[in-house]
Amino acid sequence: MSTPKVWLSGLSVIKLDVTKQSEISDVFAQAKNAFNGTDVVFNNAGTVSVREIEGTPDNVACGMFEILFWRAANVTRDSVKYFRENSPAGGNFLQMSSNFGLERTPGAGIKALEGLTHALSKEIHPKWNIKTTFIELGPFRTGMVDGDDPESFVLPPHPARTDNSLPTLQFRKWMKNATIDGDTKKATQAFYKLTALSEPPFRLPIHKDAIHYTRRKAQCLIADTDRYEF
Incomplete structure (x- = not known):
């Protein structure tokens, strides 16, 4: 990998492919060499595909899980290591998710990162001074998939699920007509403010939809706990 390109004072831009563990490790090492440590990690790489769990092909599901879980887990592990090695130890870890991780959303069921992040927050020794925040993002137009055109990541429905009354079909219709009105500049400001908090929240919903969910x-x-308490 090429050496960091330094623009302005203290800014380095380094290309990273999170599917390659060697590049993840190399970026952390370069940051340590350039800035004597890593203060904040924003774990944001992701992908998306919409289809019923029953009808999602293995290659699509595995590809999503590879990025949304395994590669995110690799970045997570390296983050803890480098935060711990800081002098003094410490750092802020921002784990990106979405309101799909909160809501039981038909057609968007390939999610698993929340459990890993929750466990991580309990495994960190207090003396390491590592703060973890799991960000539940609502609809923001980020250009992640072909300019956020829903048709580009919505797969054809399973043959047994073509009834328009089914939740997955309703969700598909919503995807086509969804109002993606999140302000990315405001979200960025919120992320930055998180890094200055001495006691940041573990979970932070951003956008009115995520707050509602x-x-x-x-x-x-x-309600379920109260109703079924034995």
Whole structure:
């Protein structure tokens, strides 16, 4: 990998392919050499595909899981290592997810990162001073997939699931007509503010939709617990 390109004062831009562990390790090493450590890691690489779990081909599911879980896990492990080696030890780890991780969303069921992040937050020794925040993002137009054109990542429905009354078909219709109104500049400002907090939240929903889903999930958990308490 080429050496960092330095623009302005203290800014280095380094190309990273998260599917290659050697590049992940190399970027962390270069950051340590250039800046004597790593203060913040924003783990944001991702991909998306919409189809029922039953009808998602193995190659698509495995490809998504490779990036959304395994590669995110690799970045996570290296983050903890380099935060711990800082002098003094410490750092802020921002793990990106979406409100799909909160809501039981038909057609977007390939999710697994929340459990890993929650366990990580419990495994960190207090003396390492590592702060972890799991970000639940609502609809923002980021250009992740072909300019965020829903047709580019929505797969054809499973043959047994063509009834328009099914939740997955309703979700597909929503994807085509969804209002993606999140302000990326405001979100970036919120991420930056997180890094200055001495006690950042473990979970942070950003966007009115994500906040709504968070409150609804909390209400459902309490309601189920109260109703079925034995």
